[in-house]
Amino acid sequence: MLKDVEAGRALEIDALVGAVVELARLTDTPTPHIDTVYSLVKLLAQMMQQQRGQVRLQETASAG
Numbered sequence: 001m002l003k004d005v006e007a008g009r010a011l012e013i014d015a016l017v018g019a020v021v022e023l024a025r026l027t028d029t030p031t032p033h034i035d036t037v038y039s040l041v042k043l044l045a046q047m048m049q050q051q052r053g054q055v056r057l058q059e060t061a062s063a064g
Contacts, residue, residue, distance in 0.1 A: 001041070008052075011045045013038070 004011050017038045024031040 005044070005048070008048065011041060011048070013041050013045055017041055 001011055001016060017034065020034055021031065021038050023029075024034065
């Protein structure tokens with residue numbers, strides 16, 4: 001997914017994360033962390049679409 005973000009391509013959100021969320025809901029399994037990741041990735045995809053794939057990634061300082 002990172003390669004898609006860096007290249008400005010559409011993200012395969014539902015195939016990668018949405019399927020896990022859907023299976024969890026079908027089995028009544030709580031997945032608060034995956035739900036959060038899913039929401040954030042959908043937001044990223046929306047931002048990319050609005051900016052025509054031109055989202056600038058910021059490097060973080062390594063702890064060490």
